[in-house]
Amino acid sequence: MSYQFTVTGMTCGHCERAVTQAVQALDPAAEVRIDRAANRVDVASTQPRDALAAAIAEEGYEVAPA
Amino acid sequence: MSYQFTVTGMTCGHCERAVTQAVQALDPAAEVRIDRAANRVDVASTQPRDALAAAIAEEGYEVAPA
Numbered sequence: 001m002s003y004q005f006t007v008t009g010m011t012c013g014h015c016e017r018a019v020t021q022a023v024q025a026l027d028p029a030a031e032v033r034i035d036r037a038a039n040r041v042d043v044a045s046t047q048p049r050d051a052l053a054a055a056i057a058e059e060g061y062e063v064a065p066a
Numbered sequence: 067m068s069y070q071f072t073v074t075g076m077t078c079g080h081c082e083r084a085v086t087q088a089v090q091a092l093d094p095a096a097e098v099r100i101d102r103a104a105n106r107v108d109v110a111s112t113q114p115r116d117a118l119a120a121a122i123a124e125e126g127y128e129v130a131p132a
Contacts, residue, residue, distance in 0.1 A: 013126075014080030 003049050005041040006064035007056055010034070015061070022055040069115050071107040072130035073122055076100070081127070088121040 010016060020032045023043055030045035030052075043052055053063045076082060086098045089109055096111035096118075109118055119129045 011077035012081055014084060015078055018080060 001045065001049070003043045003045070003052060005043065005053060005056065006039050007041045007061045008039050008064070009061040010036050010039070018059045019056055019061060022059045023052055026051060026055045067111065067115070069109045069111070069118060071109065071119060071122065072105050073107045073127050074105050074130075075127040076102050076105070084125045085122055085127060088125045089118055092117060092121045 007019065010019060016034045016036055019034060019041060023030050023032050023045065027045045027047045030043055030047070033042040034040070035042075041056065045052060049066060053066075057063050073085065076085060082100045082102055085100060085107060089096045089098050089111065093111045093113045096109055096113070099108040100106070101108075107122065111118060115132060119132075123129050
């Protein structure tokens with residue numbers, strides 16, 4: 001499945017890496033694309049949307065409700 | 067020696083960690099204190115100032131001239 005998340009609080013490249021790693025900890029095969037300026041995180045993953053959103057939120061970023 | 071650096075570009079806690087790790091890669095015993103809001107990095111280290119400044123700059127942050 002492909003998901004699009006609106007994620008705020010990513011301020012730098014380290015944050016992008018933290019979000020990517022959080023998703024890939026849940027699903028190592030996940031593809032993650034981040035447009036930080038747009039607060040946009042696109043994920044292709046077999047995991048459910050809620051689990052992915054929770055993993056990103058646990059890193060300390062705000063994920064907008066779907 | 068104790069050094070004070072003015073470092074710009076640290077936007078989040080990951081950046082603080084990156085700066086700390088850059089300094090401690092050079093000198094594992096170095097003490098690092100960061101006041102991100104003040105762009106201030108205090109370092110206690112046996113390494114010379116220039117080497118510490120270069121290590122921080124290599125992480126992608128701007129270090130003001132002494």
